[in-house]
Amino acid sequence: DTEVTQTPKHLVMGMTNKKSLKCEQHMGHRAMYWYKQKAKKPPELMFVYSYEKLSINESVPSRFSPECPNSSLLNLHLHALQPEDSALYLCASSQGRGLIAETQYFGPGTRLLVL
Amino acid sequence: SQQGEEDPQALSIQEGENATMNCSYKTSINNLQWYRQNSGRGLVHLILIRSNEREKHSGRLRVTLDTSKKSSSLLITASRAADTASYFCATDAVTGTYKYIFGTGTRLKVLA
Numbered sequence: 106d107t108e109v110t111q112t113p114k115h116l117v118m119g120m121t122n123k124k125s126l127k128c129e130q131h132m133g134h135r136a137m138y139w140y141k142q143k144a145k146k147p148p149e150l151m152f153v154y155s156y157e158k159l160s161i162n163e164s165v166p167s168r169f170s171p172e173c174p175n176s177s178l179l180n181l182h183l184h185a186l187q188p189e190d191s192a193l194y195l196c197a198s199s200q201g202r203g204l205i206a207e208t209q210y211f212g213p214g215t216r217l218l219v220l
Numbered sequence: 221s222q223q224g225e226e227d228p229q230a231l232s233i234q235e236g237e238n239a240t241m242n243c244s245y246k247t248s249i250n251n252l253q254w255y256r257q258n259s260g261r262g263l264v265h266l267i268l269i270r271s272n273e274r275e276k277h278s279g280r281l282r283v284t285l286d287t288s289k290k291s292s293s294l295l296i297t298a299s300r301a302a303d304t305a306s307y308f309c310a311t312d313a314v315t316g317t318y319k320y321i322f323g324t325g326t327r328l329k330v331l332a
Contacts, residue, residue: 109262147308147322148263195262208253211262 109212111196117218120186126215128179128196136202137179138209139171140195148195154179155202186219193217224309224323232329239296241326243309244289250312252285254294255322257306266294266307301332 109130118124128137136155140148153161154173168190170182179196193214199207224245233239243252251270255263269276269285269292276283282295296303309323 111262145325145327147325149322150320193260197263208265208268209263210265211255213262214260216260 109196109198109210111194111212111215113215114213115216115218117220118183118186119220120188122186123182123184125183126181126194126196126217128181128212129177130198130210130212131177132198132200132210133176134198134200134210135176136199136207137173138197138199139169139179139181140197141190142193142195142214152181160202183217186217188219191217191219224311224321226307226309226323226326228326229324230327230329232331233299235299235301235330235332237299237330239299239303239328239330241294241307241328243292243294243311243323245292245309245311245323246290247313249287252283252292253310254281254283254292255308255310257308257325259305263308296328299328299330301330304328304330 112127138153139151141151142148150163151165152171157173168185172180193216195214196212197209199209201207224243226243249271251268253268254266256266257263267278267281267283269283271287280297285292306325306327308325312320
């Protein structure tokens with residue numbers, strides 16, 4: 106299985122809602138990533154998990170809360186988001202420790218709209 | 221500021237023509253990678269070139285790396301309509317802390 110899956114594909118939420126994005130991979134990769142991508146812009150790194158531990162947080166606001174329950178799963182919990190948080194949220198995984206640039210395998214993304 | 225900046229920002233060509241995209245970066249790198257993204261979808265890894273390599277091929281793709289100029293190019297030969305996508309370079313930065321940054325991207329449109 107060489108896929109990274111993400112659910113849901115689309116999400117619409119109000120600013121007071123709490124929701125979660127889910128990412129799953131079964132390639133035995135030990136590094137997992139969350140990216141945020143605005144339209145016509147490159148992906149921006151948010152978080153990196155290496156061996157289920159948060160290794161990088163790119164100064165992301167606390168309304169985004171990542172969680173890695175096990176080596177195959179990565180969640181992104183969302184609370185009190187702002188309309189400017191509307192974007193495509195991409196999950197990726199890589200084989201190594203995530204400490205150097207490795208080939209990353211991306212999921213299809215969750216398109217989030219915050220009203 | 222962006223580690224990788226690409227040009228052109230957008231490129232429109234006829235099917236069968238070659239497409240060349242360039243990526244420039246600012247700091248020393250371990251490797252440079254190229255990814256493709258179809259509209260609103262995830263990214264697909266195309267090719268990785270290490271800092272000690274100068275050229276790499278994969279099918280219709282040819283990537284060059286010039287570390288003295290801090291630049292890379294991606295050439296797609298005999299383009300097809302299915303090559304229509306955004307193309308991003310991605311680099312790490314040899315600064316002691318992890319930094320993996322995508323370039324600004326080139327939007328390629330191949331007309332049938």
